Amino acid sequence: AQSVAQPEDQVNVAEGNPLTVKCTYSVSGNPYLFWYVQYPNRGLQFLLKYITGDNLVKGSYGFEAEFNKSQTSFHLKKPSALVSDSALYFCAVRDTPGSARQLTFGSGTQLTVLP
Amino acid sequence: NAGVTQTPKFQVLKTGQSMTLQCAQDMNHEYMSWYRQDPGMGLRLIHYSVGAGITDQGEVPNGYNVSRSTTEDFPLRLLSAAPSQTSVYFCASSGGTGANVLTFGAGSRLTVL
Numbered sequence: 001a002q003s004v005a006q007p008e009d010q011v012n013v014a015e016g017n018p019l020t021v022k023c024t025y026s027v028s029g030n031p032y033l034f035w036y037v038q039y040p041n042r043g044l045q046f047l048l049k050y051i052t053g054d055n056l057v058k059g060s061y062g063f064e065a066e067f068n069k070s071q072t073s074f075h076l077k078k079p080s081a082l083v084s085d086s087a088l089y090f091c092a093v094r095d096t097p098g099s100a101r102q103l104t105f106g107s108g109t110q111l112t113v114l115p
Numbered sequence: 116n117a118g119v120t121q122t123p124k125f126q127v128l129k130t131g132q133s134m135t136l137q138c139a140q141d142m143n144h145e146y147m148s149w150y151r152q153d154p155g156m157g158l159r160l161i162h163y164s165v166g167a168g169i170t171d172q173g174e175v176p177n178g179y180n181v182s183r184s185t186t187e188d189f190p191l192r193l194l195s196a197a198p199s200q201t202s203v204y205f206c207a208s209s210g211g212t213g214a215n216v217l218t219f220g221a222g223s224r225l226t227v228l
Contacts, residue, residue, distance in 0.1 A: 006157075009155070034216070036217075036219075041221075041222075042221060042222075043119075043205055043207075043219035043220050043221045043222055044158075044205070044207075044217070044219045045219070046216045046217070046218075049216065090157060090158065102148075102160060102163065102173065103160075103217065104160075105150075105157040105158040105159075106157050107155055107156055107157040108155075108157050
């Protein structure tokens with residue numbers, strides 16, 4: 001069975017500082033990994049994904065994530081945080097081959113960027 | 116291009132009432148799914164469909180029914196609402212094969228009294 005963990009419910013960071021939102025996963029095969037962001041009263045929006053290849057994946061709004069197979073992690077990063085980055089962030093995983101493209105989501109991390 | 120449209124946005128039900136949450140997409144996506152979002156639990160898959168006429172259960176299917184008569188529509192039915200079904204519900208779709216990205220609707224907030 002596939003699973004994903006986001007160990008931090010809340011992350012606070014000052015504007016202009018680098019941010020990291022942590023994610024670890026468990027799959028039986030090779031993972032497809034995703035980050036989604038949710039702004040208040042909105043649906044989830046795709047940020048980036050890792051399928052194969054380069055371990056550093058670049059996505060929308062200046063975000064990037066590093067795939068680490070040995071640590072089974074896929075942490076989300078941004079070099080300089082903005083107040084507008086404040087939102088709820090979800091990591092998701094799908095095992096390959098996975099049935100019907102089902103994703104398993106983490107519990108979410110609330111990111112607050114302080115001005 | 117509207118994407119994924121969910122209706123209603125808000126609904127209050129009494130225990131035992133039935134209702135249908137509507138979901139429509141205009142992207143010709145094969146895959147559609149329903150998730151519920153509860154605090155501290157992330158998103159949990161209720162039901163999904165890989166094409167018209169094909170549906171299957173996800174992680175938390177009890178108390179919910181679905182059907183997929185067309186590619187565009189994937190309604191979620193609550194036959195006898197319970198307070199435990201108070202949640203925010205999201206419909207999502209994706210096209211093609213492989214690691215395709217999900218497109219989410221804006222959500223439907225359901226309260227069962």
